[in-house]
Amino acid sequence: MATAKKNTTKKVLDNDKLISIYMDYVLEEEKRPKTVYKFCKENKIKEEEFYNFYGSFEGLQKGIWERFYEHTITVLHKSPEFETFTNREKMLTFYYTFFEMLTANRSYVLFSLKEHESQLKNLQQLKGLRKRVKSFARDLIQDGNADKGVQALQQSEKIFSEAAWVQLMFLMKFWMDDNSAQFESTDVAIEKSVNTVFDVFDNTPLERVIDLGKFLWKEKMA
Structure with missing residues (x-):
């Protein structure tokens, strides 16, 4: 009588699976693994499999933030309406x-951004994210400038992309400190800060800047 063969095929490790294993590890152990060898051994991963994706834990940490960005962009482009949005709505x-x-990954994000006493060291993992966010913002301005046509009305891609990154850093700090239910205050901060940035570039900043300032003061004093 024929018997069914047991499927012993090992599941292939991919980037997202490796990231998930790493994030679970640091949250459970409350520290980064000391060596790639030990991390791989404890998680039944071949060391060479790890190096197929990253050369170090530092590279993996940067990769996590880049994947956050890539997954975000994937979600955006799944919506057919996204391409019809204004630049303000897209941002x-x-x-x-x-x-x-x-x-969705708050515990890991808080851990990774507070791992070292030096804030500068914590922010080093965001280099890849910074490049991608600035590129996203630059593309928005390029599209807007193409529509305007007139050189005098066009906006600075460099300044806007840098402003978008500074804005994201502000919003991340705000979100990390946000104790409101479902982080509703962060949603308000996003709306007000994005409107302010776009109004600055549209040369009508005063009302929005004052509105944002009042909101931030209220949140600080709460």
């Missing part, structure tokens, strides 16, 4: 979606 949607991604 708002990007931030809302990105912070949903962060909230």
Whole structure:
């Protein structure tokens, strides 16, 4: 009588699976693994499999933030309406979606951004994310400038992309300190700060800047 063969095929390790294993490890152990060898051995991964994706834990940490960005962009482009949005609406949607991604991984994000006493050292893992966010913002401005046509009305891609990154850093700090239910205050901060940035570039900043300032003061004093 024929018997069914047991399926012993090992599941192939991919980037997202490796990231998930690493994130679970640091949250359970409350520290980064000391060596790639030990991490792989404890998780039944061949060391060479790890190096197929990253050369070090530092590279993996940067990769996690890049995957947060890539997953955000994937979600955005799944919506057919996204391409019909104004640049302001696209930026708002990007931030809302990105912070949903962060909230889904809040425990890891807080751990990784508070791991070292040096804030500068904690922020080094965001280099790849910074490059991608600035590129996203630059693309928005390029599209807007193409529509305007007149050189005098066009906006600075460099300044806007840098402003978008500074804005994201502000919003991340705000979100990390946000104690409101479902992080509703962060949603308000996103809306007000994005409107402010776009109004600054549209040369009508005063009302929005004052509105944002009042909101931040209220949150600080709460």
